[in-house]
Amino acid sequence: MIVGEQKPLAEIKNIVAPYSKILILGCGTCVKTCFAGGEDEVATLASALRLSMKKDGREIKIDELTVERQCEDEFLRQAASNISGSEAVLSLACGAGVQMVADRFKKTPALPGVNTTFIGILEKQGLFTEKCLGCGDCVLDRFAGICPVTCCSKKLLNGPCGGSQNGKCEVNSDIECAWQNIIDRYKALGQMDRLTAYYPARDWRNSSAGGLRKLVREDHVI
Amino acid sequence: MSIPEQIKFKPKITVFHCFNAFSDPSLVSNGNFEVKSVKMACSSLTREVFLLRAFESGADAVVVLVCPVGQCDYLQGNIRAARRVARMKKLVDEIGIDGKRLNIYNVTRGDKSAVAEIIQKTVSDLAVLGPNPAA
Numbered sequence: 457m458i459v460g461e462q463k464p465l466a467e468i469k470n471i472v473a474p475y476s477k478i479l480i481l482g483c484g485t486c487v488k489t490c491f492a493g494g495e496d497e498v499a500t501l502a503s504a505l506r507l508s509m510k511k512d513g514r515e516i517k518i519d520e521l522t523v524e525r526q527c528e529d530e531f532l533r534q535a536a537s538n539i540s541g542s543e544a545v546l547s548l549a550c551g552a553g554v555q556m557v558a559d560r561f562k563k564t565p566a567l568p569g570v571n572t573t574f575i576g577i578l579e580k581q582g583l584f585t586e587k588c589l590g591c592g593d594c595v596l597d598r599f600a601g602i603c604p605v606t607c608c609s610k611k612l613l614n615g616p617c618g619g620s621q622n623g624k625c626e627v628n629s630d631i632e633c634a635w636q637n638i639i640d641r642y643k644a645l646g647q648m649d650r651l652t653a654y655y656p657a658r659d660w661r662n663s664s665a666g667g668l669r670k671l672v673r674e675d676h677v678i
Numbered sequence: 679m680s681i682p683e684q685i686k687f688k689p690k691i692t693v694f695h696c697f698n699a700f701s702d703p704s705l706v707s708n709g710n711f712e713v714k715s716v717k718m719a720c721s722s723l724t725r726e727v728f729l730l731r732a733f734e735s736g737a738d739a740v741v742v743l744v745c746p747v748g749q750c751d752y753l754q755g756n757i758r759a760a761r762r763v764a765r766m767k768k769l770v771d772e773i774g775i776d777g778k779r780l781n782i783y784n785v786t787r788g789d790k791s792a793v794a795e796i797i798q799k800t801v802s803d804l805a806v807l808g809p810n811p812a813a
């Protein structure tokens with residue numbers, strides 16, 4: 457899922473300052489799961505903003521709505537009348553959702569209420585960890601299902617580096633050494649011979665280094 | 679404890695409580711302050727937005743009463759409530775109306791005098807904090 461975190465209230469207040477009637481638009485998929493932008497977060501933020509504005513002697517009208525996914529027309533369409541009735545939309549989706557709103561509703565400013573952070577997993581309740589950078593050429597088959605591109609601080613395909621200590625990364629001792637984990641898992645899978653394989657430099661043009669990416673599925677284009 | 683002299687307003691206190699923790703906090707109201715009670719089937723139902731909406735509805739302080747740790751009928755309701763209240767206290771600070779207006783207490787079941795003390799402490803605190811500036 458896309459993991460994000462709601463921006464601090466003071467920043468959100470600045471972002472919405474020019475408007476007196478806004479829609480807070482939540483997204484019911486990724487950002488709901490990480491407690492940044494689902495129905496509950498929309499309601500809590502709306503209440504916090506109303507209180508804070510009132511304390512400052514300002515009135516703000518806030519409409520609240522959450523659609524299943526802001527990154528799909530099918531769902532975003534359901535917000536059309538709420539959007540047209542507002543001076544601006546404060547989107548609590550990831551950056552993709554905010555841009556979808558901006559693109560589909562050209563006359564209404566689309567404002568971000570969430571810092572989009574990473575693609576990750578729900579490690580355990582309340583803990584989300586980064587797992588994928590969306591590099592466009594997945595190599596997990598070669599690294600025992602652990603991504604060196606994301607999880608190794610130096611993105612080494614031929615690791616480990618010399619700095620790993622007690623299973624921790626030398627860049628930050630709070631981070632597990634990805635290469636230690638890869639080796640442990642090679643052992644568990646009986647694949648230690650893979651450690652001697654050499655992986656040549658990758659072609660990063662499939663990643664964001666090659667400019668804006670696009671995926672076309674001809675079989676779905678009409 | 680008597681009501682401090684300097685109180686110039688009639689404080690409104692909203693009390694969210696697990697009905698296992700206490701049956702009816704309005705019992706300790708003495709006429710100089712207003713207590714609104716919101717019963718919950720378990721303190722795990724303490725939702726962040728409800729705490730803020732209590733302030734929007736004019737509460738000067740919000741109190742959450744939960745069972746002592748280890749005594750929640752549903753295991754962790756009181757622990758979850760404490761985490762959420764801690765987070766909301768910070769947000770109430772950010773809102774600018776002072777996180778000290780929001781507090782959570784563990785109360786032994788049926789301990790009316792403990793609840794009365796909590797309410798009196800809240801009234802005393804409000805004498806310093808004053809009315810909710812966003813009410």
Ligand code: SF4
Pocket residue numbers: 458483484485486487524525526527528549550551552553554
């Ligand atoms: S808009 Fe972003 S957060 Fe919402 S479903 Fe799409 S990718 Fe996930």
Ligand code: SF4
Pocket residue numbers: 587588589590591592593594595596603604605606
């Ligand atoms: S190799 Fe690329 S696509 Fe695969 S998990 Fe790592 S970053 Fe993601």
